[in-house]
Amino acid sequence: MNGTLAEIETIVKRINEAGLDGSTEVVVAPPALYLLKIKEELKPPAQVSAQNSYTVKSGAFTGEISPDQLKDAGVHWVILGHSERRSLFGDTDKLVADKTKAAIEAGLAVIACIGESLEQREKDETQAVVERQLEAIAAQISEANWKDIVIAYEPVWAIGTGKVATKEQAQEVHANIRQWLAKRVSQSVADSTRIIYGGSVNGKNSSDLASAADIDGFLVGGASLKPEFIDICKSKA
Template identity: 50%
Template structure:
């Protein structure tokens, strides 16, 4: 039985005070569930990781980072290594979020290097995959998701890949108010699980958690997570409101 996982990606939002207050409110609201029946993570901007990390340190709520660089150290101005993230208390890190891919131009190869570096640095990566609207309209969803999944996990053994979570986030549903239907979400999640079985084996496929991301809200989370292959949610805007985020966590439980 895969344990549900709900992660809140704050993106480029909050300041230090509001971020700490939000984290504390999530801890207060989800303390009975976080780390027990549901894995929960908050993913604030880099500059607030330490402060938010302190706010959640004695709870079951984990800390995650929105990105990572693939080198361990060196002359890479503005970049953050896996060791640095680990040092400030991070457990998880996003790799290949759609905004990194489509706004900032990250390639599949770069995402793979970041994911590999995350594992080497002791972090648990969340590999994000998903298609653009024009790709879905052209019936290319499976083609795009397969390419991103195979490339993102390239070179990883079955043992190493067991530490990875996949998040399917249709780009056309992120921040648009549009959400994939439960049938659309289940269809792609099931496809990813079949792909993992092909790439590795059935045991790996059944153990790996696959999250849905894309305009997840308190009023649709239970329906989405009620699908057989949807193991949780990567939440954007709704994670910035503690009450909404806690309701999503409760739906996962």
């Protein structure tokens, strides 16, 4: 929930002038109020994403946006299950899974967020938590649907705190997620699904994190509002 019209125009101008060559897929997720404006002004290859969507096509759900409305507006991506949605607004694993299914059925691509709290990490529950969150999604979709999903691992304890999982910590979880996909879905899905890292990523640490074998990109928070976002975009993962 950041940005004014003037600030967002500055960010869009920065991205448009960054010389992105399309080798890294860049998706920008503004507040819903600005989606159509940014879609009109953002130049390819950069794309636009919503930050959330609901489970049904239409109805009396004041304040929500349906995946079909996003599709109708030409918005191809949606972020679902972000830790703030889970912790602040009560999005359960089941609700995130239902939203994911609805988004895919509407023809959207989903950035599905998973991750553990500091308490869960300290109790050595990281893998159990991410597997539980992924299982809820896997139970709702087919193997073919995974081509439309990017998994974003975001340790909650590292979001907006300045604390960053080390490359080794992040790589371990990413590798375990890939192994889980191989066992639960298929080796093909495990090999092809992009798993990105989110949690205080910035221009200084992105290149090191990107060098890890199973980190395929980043879900960027506060740094996306700053010029260093372009440096992150150019960190080849």
